[in-house]
Amino acid sequence: MTPLALAPPATEPVTLTEARQFLRLDQGDEDELLSTLLTASRLMIEAAAGRCLIEQRWRIVLDRWPAKGEIRMPLSPIARIEAARVYDMLGAAQTVAEAALTLDRSADPPLIRLTGEVPEIGRDHGAIEIDVVAGYGATAAAVPAPLRQAVLRLAARWFEERGDVASRDARALPGAIAALVAPFRRGRL
Structure with missing residues (x-):
C-alpha cells in the first residue's frame, strides 16, 4: 500500500497572524520565513502524531x-x-x-x-x-487545540532559536511539544 499526496492543505492550522501575535512581532519583514516554519511545523506534528491536521x-x-x-x-x-x-x-x-x-x-x-x-x-x-x-476538517477550528498549539510552539521555537535547533528537533520533539502531541499518537503493540 502506497499513500501519495495529491494536494496539500489549502490553509495551515495556525495562521500567520496568530504566529505573529504569539511571537509579538509588529513588522512583517519575516513573514515568508514564518510561513515556511508554520508549514514545516505542521508536517512535523503530523508525522509525530500520525494524524493529518487540515483536510x-x-x-x-x-x-x-x-x-x-x-x-x-x-x-x-x-x-x-x-x-x-x-x-x-x-x-x-x-x-x-x-x-x-x-x-x-x-x-x-x-x-x-x-x-x-x-x-x-x-x-x-x-x-x-x-x-x-x-484531516480533521477544512479549517483550523476543526483541528484539536493541543495539536494547533504544538504547531505554533514548534514554529515559534524554530523562529526564536535559529540555527541547529531544527536538526535537534528532527530527532525528537521538545518535551513540552511532545506532551501536546502524545494523546493523539496511535498506540502500537
Missing part, C-alpha cells in the same frame, strides 16, 4: 484487494472517500461503485471495508487507486 487529498495505491475485505488506512483521520478505480487487463480505469466501499471512521486506524462488487484487477502492481480526503 488534504491523498491517493492510496494497492496491488490487490485484501483477503479479509478490510483496508487499514495509513492516514488518519479520513473524512471521506472521493473516488476509487481499478485498472483492467487493458490498463483502462474501471470506476468502483460508491456502495462497494464503506469507510469506518470509528476504527483507529480508519478502515475501508469492501461491502459490494468490485471490478477485477488486471495488472500486478498499482491496480487499485482510492482517493481520500484526510
Whole structure:
C-alpha cells in the first residue's frame, strides 16, 4: 500500500497572524520565513502524531484487494472517500461503485471495508487507486487545540532559536511539544 499526496492543505492550522501575535512581532519583514516554519511545523506534528491536521487529498495505491475485505488506512483521520478505480487487463480505469466501499471512521486506524462488487484487477502492481480526503476538517477550528498549539510552539521555537535547533528537533520533539502531541499518537503493540 502506497499513500501519495495529491494536494496539500489549502490553509495551515495556525495562521500567520496568530504566529505573529504569539511571537509579538509588529513588522512583517519575516513573514515568508514564518510561513515556511508554520508549514514545516505542521508536517512535523503530523508525522509525530500520525494524524493529518487540515483536510488534504491523498491517493492510496494497492496491488490487490485484501483477503479479509478490510483496508487499514495509513492516514488518519479520513473524512471521506472521493473516488476509487481499478485498472483492467487493458490498463483502462474501471470506476468502483460508491456502495462497494464503506469507510469506518470509528476504527483507529480508519478502515475501508469492501461491502459490494468490485471490478477485477488486471495488472500486478498499482491496480487499485482510492482517493481520500484526510484531516480533521477544512479549517483550523476543526483541528484539536493541543495539536494547533504544538504547531505554533514548534514554529515559534524554530523562529526564536535559529540555527541547529531544527536538526535537534528532527530527532525528537521538545518535551513540552511532545506532551501536546502524545494523546493523539496511535498506540502500537
